[in-house]
Amino acid sequence: MNNVIVTYETFHGSAKKIAQIISDKLECKCINIDTPFEAEDLAQTDTLIMVFNFRGPYTAQLSKLYLSRAGKQLKNKNLILVGEGLFSEKEFPIVAGEIHELAPSKAFKTYFVKGQLRVDTLFPEERALLKKFSELTGMQIVDMGQLDLDKAAEVAQDIEALLATAEFAPVKDASPESETKWICTVCGYIHTGDTPPEKCPLCGVGADRFKKQ
Ligand SMILES: Cc1cc2nc3c(=O)[nH]c(=O)nc-3n(C[C@H](O)[C@H](O)[C@H](O)COP(=O)(O)O)c2cc1C
Structure with missing residues (x-):
């Protein structure tokens, strides 16, 4: 289901x-x-x-x-x-x-x-917001x-x-997120995942500069 x-x-x-x-x-x-x-x-x-x-x-x-x-x-x-x-x-x-x-x-x-x-339901701050909009666009504030x-x-x-299609079917027994940590030996950035990232998002060095913790 x-x-x-x-x-x-x-x-x-x-x-x-x-x-x-x-x-x-x-x-x-x-x-x-x-x-x-x-x-x-x-x-x-x-x-x-x-x-x-x-x-x-x-x-x-x-x-x-x-x-x-x-x-x-x-x-x-x-x-x-x-x-x-x-x-x-x-x-x-x-x-x-x-x-x-x-x-x-x-x-x-x-x-x-x-x-x-519906104009009569507007809150004061909404009127103020819409007033600015109507000044910019010339649009009237009407129902x-x-x-x-x-x-x-x-x-x-x-x-x-x-929801009945395969695309939207529930994922059964989704594998738990990896807990493995990788540290960038250049800047100390820590990445969590089964493998190191292709490139360090902080200093830009490649995967070979990451060490498993
Ligand atoms: C302050 C304010 C800003 C709005 N801005 C937009 C907008 O940017 N684009 C749009 O399509 N409708 C805009 N609307 C129209 C609302 O999306 C519309 O009134 C909607 O039915 C409100 O939904 P609600 O009854 O769930 O609050 C705005 C309405 C108000 C009051």
């Missing part, structure tokens, strides 16, 4: 709605990324699905923070990113690429769902978009099919 967790990062509830549609379909846990769910939950998870909203430079801030801490644990797991926003569909692959760099995973897939903006729940349902269905 593919053990799945859906996390979401939201300000006004749209990303949460999408996450719930996906977790209902997959019958799995749905967790606000605000809530600490560190070690055991992720250890038992084969596929982590992250739903986050676009929010200018603050996009996916908590999801990124979580992955920068837990990233290494995703090596033998699958990561699925669902971005939700008004107009950043084209920029989404860049954000997704940054996130995947924080947490290189076994299999990786992304989706984008169109969101919405915009309509959360695309049909697309969210399509995404849920697609993910369900994806």
Whole structure:
């Protein structure tokens, strides 16, 4: 069985709605990324699905923070990113690429769902952020978009099919990470792994200058 967790990062509830549609379909846990769910939950998870909203430079801030801490644990797991926003569909692959760099995973897939903006729900700091944006672009701050729940349902269905494929199958008996340490005899850099690195990331000397500890 593919053990799945859906996390979401939201300000006004749209990303949460999408996450719930996906977790209902997959019958799995749905967790606000605000809530600490560190070690055991992720250890038992084969596929982590992250739903986050676009929010200018603050996009996916908590999801990124979580992955920068837990990233290494995703090596033998699958990561699925669902971005939700008004107009950043084209920029989404860049954000997704940054996130995947924080947490290189076994299999990786992304989706984008169109969101919405309701002016009367904005927090004062969001108004300030959007005001700056509208001064730069000339865009008016008015009610915009309509959360695309049909697309969210399509995404849920697609993910369900994806999890049944060989690419997204759970890794059985993943071999434990190597504990062997190698020290660079030139600068003292320590590398952990079965073999020394091709090149020392600090001083640049080759693998032959590393000694097993
Ligand atoms: C302050 C602010 C900044 C936003 N920045 C972006 C953006 O850069 N790109 C985008 O596509 N949508 C942007 N949006 C639109 C949101 O992604 C959209 O309102 C989304 O539905 C909010 O999700 P939530 O309900 O989960 O908080 C922004 C909205 C706000 C309030």
